[in-house]
Amino acid sequence: MENTKKTLYTEEGYNNLVEELRYLKDVRIPEIKVAIADARAFGDLSENSEYDEAKNEQAKVVTRIAELEKLLNEAEIIDESEIKADVVNLGSVVKVYDSDMDEEVEYSIVGSNEANPLQGRISDQSPIGSAMIGAKVGEEVTVTAPFGEYKIKILAVTRAKN
Numbered sequence: 001m002e003n004t005k006k007t008l009y010t011e012e013g014y015n016n017l018v019e020e021l022r023y024l025k026d027v028r029i030p031e032i033k034v035a036i037a038d039a040r041a042f043g044d045l046s047e048n049s050e051y052d053e054a055k056n057e058q059a060k061v062v063t064r065i066a067e068l069e070k071l072l073n074e075a076e077i078i079d080e081s082e083i084k085a086d087v088v089n090l091g092s093v094v095k096v097y098d099s100d101m102d103e104e105v106e107y108s109i110v111g112s113n114e115a116n117p118l119q120g121r122i123s124d125q126s127p128i129g130s131a132m133i134g135a136k137v138g139e140e141v142t143v144t145a146p147f148g149e150y151k152i153k154i155l156a157v158t159r160a161k162n
Contacts, residue, residue: 006076008124010091013114014077021068024061032058071113088132088157090124095156096132104155109133128152 009017032054039051078090088094092109107128108121115123122129131143132154140153 009111096152
């Protein structure tokens with residue numbers, strides 16, 4: 001009985017994981033093998049910092065490959081064609097008005113593993129993202145954040161550009 005929880009991704013986010021995995025397997029692993037072979041040629045491995053560095057890098061890359069394979073195995077790509085364009089959901093780009101800050105802000109709603117708040121990419125599970133899911137233009141939603149509650153007004157909802 002399979003009990004793995006699926007993680008939602010936009011098509012772009014899923015493709016980014018696939019591309020990173022391909023790069024690590026097809027480019028980084030062969031580069032590291034060459035670095036290890038070159039370092040071995042220097043002789044005594046007990047005091048060979050190049051060898052140690054290459055082996056450490058190999059361990060990091062192999063670990064990341066395993067992480068990516070697990071993420072991809074548990075991934076579910078949302079079918080954006082089945083989502084109403086005027087309703088906030090995963091894959092939406094949402095412009096909101098934050099009355100507390102007196103500013104308009106634009107967010108892309110993405111899966112939790114795709115989030116990068118500094119780039120305006122927020123998770124559908126974050127306080128702001130979860131408050132907006134299902135909302136339409138003109139609605140005001142209450143965000144429950146660690147520092148308290150505040151309201152934002154949905155100004156525009158569009159689909160993410162793939």
